[in-house]
Amino acid sequence: MKINLKSGIDKLIFGMKQNDVIAIYGKPDRNYKDEDDNVIFSYNALKIRLTFYHEEDLKLGYLVASSADLELFENKIIGRKIKEVKKDLSRKGIAKFTQEEFDTFENYFNEDNWIILQTEFDEVVKFEIGAIINEKDEFDWKFSKK
Numbered sequence: 001m002k003i004n005l006k007s008g009i010d011k012l013i014f015g016m017k018q019n020d021v022i023a024i025y026g027k028p029d030r031n032y033k034d035e036d037d038n039v040i041f042s043y044n045a046l047k048i049r050l051t052f053y054h055e056e057d058l059k060l061g062y063l064v065a066s067s068a069d070l071e072l073f074e075n076k077i078i079g080r081k082i083k084e085v086k087k088d089l090s091r092k093g094i095a096k097f098t099q100e101e102f103d104t105f106e107n108y109f110n111e112d113n114w115i116i117l118q119t120e121f122d123e124v125v126k127f128e129i130g131a132i133i134n135e136k137d138e139f140d141w142k143f144s145k146k
Contacts (some may be wrong), residue, residue: 001046001065003072005113006132007142009048009063014131015141016060018052056139061131070127077127082108082119 001010008014011024018039022028028041028050037054051062068078075088086097086108097108097117105125108117114133118126134140 001048001067001069001071003070003077003127003129005072005115005129006140008060009065009070009129012048012050012060012063013143014060014139015143017058020143020145021050021060059131059139059141060143061139062128063130064126064128066126072127077117077124080124081122082106082117082124083122085117085124 003009004013012021018041021041025043025046029044030040030042032040033054034040034051039052039054039058041050041052042048043050046065047067048063048065050060051064052058053061066078068076070076070078072085073088073092075085077085086095089095089110094110094113096112097110100107100109104120106119108119109115114130116126116128117124118128131142132140
């Protein structure tokens, strides 16, 4: 599954509605609302969780994935040492990360691309990506119906 920076993962594009996603991937394995009334879909086989923002007309705005098939710039990221992943990203101009630690986990956040690499024991275990907020302080939705 290819990560498309600032746009989404695979065929998931920020700004999609629930029906757009269901048309591609079928019904989710889980479908629930979080404490902010956002709708959450999860697909077990894809190892991905989708968040549709309540305050944004239920548009897809956030993805959390842990599939070993995730690729960023044609490199796998899950299960690899964070040092190696960061070196690959640095070659592509993504070098600025804010690091946060909790328990045995560390998060590496890159604000320009709104991505988080979550590690445990120095290995990437989860990848998160969110829709970009533009200079007008609005979401930069990438999806448009054809």
